[in-house]
Amino acid sequence: MLWNDEFETLPREAVESLQLKRLRQVVERVYATVPFYRRSFEAAGVTPAQIRSLDDLRRLPFTLKADMRDNYPYGLFAVPLEQIVRIHASSGTTGKPTVVGYTRRDIDNWSELMARSFAAAGVHRGDVIHNAYGYGLFTGGLGAHYGAERIGASVIPMSGGQTKKQLMIMQDFGSTVLTCTPSYCLFLAEAAREEGLDIREFKLRVGIHGAEPWSEQLRAEIEEKLNIKAIDVYGLSEILGPGVAIECIEAQCGLHIWEDHFLPEIIDPETGVSLPHGEQGELVITTLTKEGIPLIRYRTRDITRILPEPCACGRTHLRLERMSGRSDDMLIIRGVNVFPSQIESVLFRIEGVEPHYQLLVDREDNLDTLEVQVEVNEATFSDEIKQLQGLSGKIRKDIKELLGVTCNVKLVEPKTIARSEGKAKRVIDRRKERGG
């Protein structure tokens, strides 16, 4: 279902000429108003006047997350604070958070893009949207909320936590749409089972899940356990928040990035060189319409590829393949690149194993070690040692065969791996804690 027929189906040439017009405007604007950009453009030897085609984008320098921290809190804002109507900040796991500001028009555009995203997921007026993304500094809650109101659905501003109450409200209020992280979605399903509730019988029809990488198998599991269509949504606070890109319910294959507002590129994360469509690398986004904090060639650290083929749904905007991880989530274990999502895929292929796992990386005698902790459940538990050792042996062997990395598998009791009510913590890297 289209929300904005005109812009969502704009012919490719029109998309690209609109992008170029907006790119030139934003480049001039940041050069004139943000000292950081004036300095970085000058250091790269480029002026706004030199940007005459979309290919010229490559002449511009990247913006890094570190640049946002260095200019904390307001240094990258392109308008005076009097024009900023909302401030969000990302959860900085180390040090200061990254701060973003929105003008009234930014909030309006965000609502429009989130409304498009809801419509793409088949959500409409009359739906009851149970919004379990966190409200607050995190962009998820309010971002989804404004889009839900824009399309005229009834939104329940649940935020995260209070799982039992969530289930009661979801059931009693007849929620038809659930918005939350994929890991919290599973957590809700599990809690429902423990409460003796059949969540498959709830009125839920669609789940819109994002804010962390998840696998195709996890989607299948969510769809089965909740009896819903699970849609992948993408966003990051630096660029906007949720609603940067979303899958359409028609194809459920790749996320349409709203190209009239964002200009995506894929680069080699090691060299920074631009890669052609279809190749996997790091996603880089230039915001075309943001006023509060426009970003030029922002390195998202998310790993994906651009799928240029036309989509069955009729939208002309390019699709991004499901994120396979973040470049900074990528673990290098004895020289082998491993994403947590790859390990998740291996576990899913083993009968009975549930997606509750954690990876523990450490270094012993100058060698990296990887321990994969997997919960034993009723389906995989046997009272014979050799059966359980067979299970851990199979996991170890499959990981070795498919990912080329040797690991230790530790079977653990259920619930010992911390359940996440927000983003799942899959990796504990003790090498970092030791500064090694």
Add this chain to the structure above:
Amino acid sequence: MKVQQISIFIENESGRLAEVTRVLGDAGVNIRALSLADTSDFGILRLIVDQTERAHDVLKEHRFTVSKTEVVAVEVPDQPLGLCRVLSILEQSGINVEYMYAFAGNDRANAVIIFRFDDLDAAIRVLPQNGIRILEGKRVGMDAGRH
């Protein structure tokens, strides 16, 4: 003739075993026999208790991974070659022991051994034919009403 055993997955972490016994004790469940099989990472605690269903339910409530397994309680004369004779019969019949553990019975003349066989039904047939007694649940202190 089979006896229900409770098996519990336990991580090798201090206090887990104590936690199991505390949960069972608080529920008024009495342990009649037990064995702990362990590896470097985890252990499996196998129990014969007086109230199997209750033990199973309270352990589940406390989020332990728990299962019920059928085993056989065999009476073995408490004298040299007593156990050997039982094992020889099993060997000749081609029945393998997956695991076994002894049970502290009240009867001084006989010991009780809990067996898990690869073929439980064959064992239940063969052993009595050779004069070996298999005990019912109530003889090993399980709640008679439930078995």
